[in-house]
Amino acid sequence: MLYSGPPTAPVPVPPRIAALAGGRPLVPVWENESGGLTFRIGEGEETLFAKWAAAGSGPDLAAEAERLVWAVPFTPVPRVLEHGSDADGSWLVTVGLPGENAVSPRWRADPGGAVRALGEGLRALHDQLPAAECPFSWSVPDRVERARREGVDVPDGLLQTPPVDRFVVCHGDACAPNTLLADDGSWSAHVDLGSLGLADRWADLAVASANTVGNYGPGWEDALLEAYGVTPDRQRLAYYRSLWRAT
Incomplete structure (x- = not known):
């Protein structure tokens, strides 16, 4: 790896x-x-x-x-x-922005607090960024096309996408290291937005929730989704995690 x-x-x-x-x-x-x-x-x-x-x-x-x-x-x-x-x-x-990386030793030692802040922060990002005004795309066709231009063999089956739940401006790499947390445990900012663009919110949620396993251990995926405010959608989670690994 x-x-x-x-x-x-x-x-x-x-x-x-x-x-x-x-x-x-x-x-x-x-x-x-x-x-x-x-x-x-x-x-x-x-x-x-x-x-x-x-x-x-x-x-x-x-x-x-x-x-x-x-x-x-x-x-x-x-x-x-x-x-x-x-x-x-x-x-x-x-x-520089105030806050500490969500995978710093302090927050690795408090996974419940960190995961709650990650979910709340991602929801805030999706709510605050105006999708109707966003000029950038992180859509499935665009991601697949870019990956293929770079020589990645992306399966055709990944073009069969689940119906869109809600279009938002996605972070594009909503992993724990890309969220900053304040001293009080609230989220304070997001960084590393090189892939930011319009997509179904589950494209971010799938990555953010799966990433908790590597950073905090097993058992935190659904806790992030709960903090975000959604019920786990296993089909969309599986699809967008496969897309992430492939592209």
């Missing part, structure tokens, strides 16, 4: 990220499965976060910047300060 989490070994600092830090404290805080890196720049109220994707790999940071700029008036997400690219790679710099 590919690793995604805090770096487990020293990572080289790309020259562009070092230049953006300008001598301020610079700490690598996350490494994703495709090799993308996130660095914390500065401390306290002046904290920034810089994402880096080497050329030809990693997430599409320009797409994420575009989505953040659209979403920031409606719901707590990072505010973009700068993004760009050169021959070495691309970068995205955002303002």
Whole structure:
């Protein structure tokens, strides 16, 4: 399984990220499965976060910047300060937000509180982002087409989708690490919105609930759905989890 989490070994600092830090404290805080890196720049109220994707790999940071700029008036997400690219790679710099990652040691030790906040936060995100105004798609055909362009063999059967329950602006990667929690246990913000777009809300719910197993252990999937405010729909959960694994 590919690793995604805090770096487990020293990572080289790309020259562009070092230049953006300008001598301020610079700490690598996350490494994703495709090799993308996130660095914390500065401390306290002046904290920034810089994402880096080497050329030809990693997430599409320009797409994420575009989505953040659209979403920031409606719901707590990072505010973009700068993004760009050169021959070495691309970068995205955002303002730090209050809150702690939902998979920090504190919240892994309190899975009930964390899972409740994750469900409530995802419901708030879906309610706050205006679907009628969203210019981005995370639909099944778009996801399958993108995966096939990247050489992924996606089964034709996944194009047979369940009827849509409710179109919302989905997060697109509603895993626990992408939600920040406040000291009082409430959700405070969402991060990593590079795939944000319109889809059935079960596309997010399937991923968010299944992800609780890896982060908090078995038995928390339905608790997240309860906190969100829905009864488990086993057909849609199974379908969108299969789609997630395939694309």
